[in-house]
Amino acid sequence: MAGEADRAEAHDHDRGQSVTAANERRIRLVFIFTTTYAAIQAAGGWFSGSLALIADSGHMVSDAAALLLALIAYRVARRPADGTRTYGFHRVRVLAALANGATLLLLVVWIAWEAVQRINAPGEVLAGPMLAVAVVGLLVNVAGAYLLWSGNASDSNLRGALLHVLGDLVGSVGAIAAAIGIMLTGWALLDPLLSVLVAGLVVRSAWTLVSDSLRVLLQATPRGVDATQAETGIRSLPGVAEAGHFHAWTLADETIVATVHVSARPDADPLALPPVVSDWLKGRYGIEHVTVQVDPLGQLVSRGD
Template sequence: MQRRAQGTLFSSVRYAPEGKREDNMGAGHDHSLHQNNEGKVAIAAGLTGIFMVAEVVGGIISGSLALIADAGHMLTDFASLLLAWLAFRIGRRPADWKRTYGFDRFSILAAFVNGLSLFAIAAWIIYEAIKRLRDPHAIEGGLMLGIAVVGLIINIVAFYILTRGKKENLNIRAAALHVAGDLLGSVAAIVASIVILLTDWTPIDPILSVLVVLIILRSAWNVVRESGHILLEGAPEGFDRREVIAQLSALEGVHSIDHVHAWSVTQERPVVTMEVTPQANADANAVKHAIKDWLRREFNVDHATVEMRSPTS
């Protein structure tokens, strides 16, 4: 009897935007698009990772903190790209009896840890910048300039590859934004090297390094804030429970809305549950579908559990 109950009561139907039906164990992803995006992210991650190592070596040889700082920024980009790649890989795995939402939340947890690590990297760069300002080191401006120019070219190529992906995908957008931010880091290293070659004024190197750090901290804070909000089961962006209740209560056949809860598995997968009391003469099934259609249209919610109570007059 228990197995029959699970088959009839707990297998809810989910309506995907493409018009397909899938049960609550399915991921409903387009695997061809995921594999395409996965390949683009893998190429961008490979380019970023290889040059990140080159920048560290070049920064040590030339004595440029700006190059090392930019390498630290590229490390955050590499981690972000690697995270996006892992999210595509792990996201292919189907949901099971232990993880009924699948493995999408892995990317959120990894993003939270990655965001916290950025603060440690930024603190180290600021510490080194203060030391360099107090005790300036000789810097080989020519070598620094050459490495920075190559880095700029690689960042442009990586950004081009990523922007050819599915732009509405959260992982692709986040990765592209990280690489776009790193373009500024490469420009800063180029500017610092030119100033050093023309004026031999080495403090420009740690000063611009701190500017790169500010970019890292801003990105880190956004990653930690957004991923932490999702991990704490916060409401999806723009979802105000009070406003939602007011608007749904105005739909035809709705008497009252109670116990509204909204959260996100990932930023792209909002989930809503609620209890609805229909009016006495209303078609409860029609009311339920009207509410689900409204949630899908207004908040892109494809998975809504709407429990219908006994009608009231």
């Protein structure tokens, strides 16, 4: 291989997500339920004086945002790439997730501050209205969980939405327990204490959104993928003499792209390497879109990017 480098590429262009109309309808219905109840819960928390309900409404908003992102994912999957956006519009939902997570972290700061104030000076909590709103929330979350549970279990969007709704269900059970506790004991401190617990759930969801979004936007190596180990594994493949300049990044939540340079052994066909490397990366790391460049033997320096 003298003169110009002999380059070959192996591509798997199926970057879209599976779009199921029935699953999209399920998520849309649960999104409407969740958003409506979040508004009712916030109003009920303000009326009853329950910080726990207000905090849980923030949790519901975070889950409604996650459901909205799942709906966006279905729509984005239908939009084709063009000459300017060759990867389509996958990053739109990443930006939305980052904004959502940052807003929720600010909400948590307010909830924690208000909870401290109420622990130091407990206020009156109307346990009856608080219980009524919490029971409605439980029914809404049970209905939403049933809708999502009955969908296609292989749909990652649907599974993620179900986990969020189950978290809301636990929050509703906690609010019911706090309301009953206040009714039986008159101990209003149960409300701010529960609000702190719910705020902890919001922090977890919000921080996951922020950290995952930043990883994508900074084009960090996806979780579970180690560049050095990947290069070592590629070097062990038949016909591969050298491997280096491995890069992998995430387009959206689940679409991983990778590029790598390899050199062929003297007795190997350089054009046979790209599909071998691409298949190995797909099987080992689940990377669907791989570009393999074949360089002349001896000119490749590993990790010399």
